[in-house]
Amino acid sequence: NAGVTQTPKFRVLKTGQSMTLLCAQDMNHEYMYWYRQDPGMGLRLIHYSVGEGTTAKGEVPDGYNVSRLKKQNFLLGLESAAPSQTSVYFCASSPLSLPDTQYFGPGTRLTVL
């Protein structure tokens, strides 16, 4: 039981490049989330999903797209990376909606030059 895994762990991009971050969970959870963590700030929600085939915007969705084609996977895409997207990205999942516990992955550190 691996829990929540994220790929890759680190990535450096140049401005304008695109990439996809993969989140996978093996706990059969319905809900999945993408957060970003910036220095001196708490985590902020980018997008979330309440089930396979569904996605919704969070607090800071601009510049990101997501897809949930399979229940166990939640992809976060950056179409044209900007330096402001330099951050640590965390994926989380939960069996039910809040206040159910969210289980977090180890994070992806992204640097955009």
Add this chain to the structure above:
Amino acid sequence: GDSVTQMEGPVTLSEEAFLTINCTYTATGYPSLFWYVQYPGEGLQLLLKATKADDKGSNKGFEATYRKETTSFHLEKGSVQVSDSAVYFCAFDNQAGTALIFGKGTTLSVSS
């Protein structure tokens, strides 16, 4: 708007000292309250939570009580250990139940 205010860190303590990390929130209605912990190089883990007023959450020697009248959820531990060194985040769920609103985090460093 909705927000969480945590005491600024870093907090530096000696082993076996008493710990308090203050947390207050501004929210619509009566949210559920959480403390998450992030150990170095890892993702966040739920430490404890409380879902209604006067509830006390507890785990691993940590405690926090949901105080509706002061909109607070202060984290306490009677005797900290070196292994408690981590970043602690206070959070609550938004009114729609779709997102956690996090504080900025408080770094705790415990030395032996």
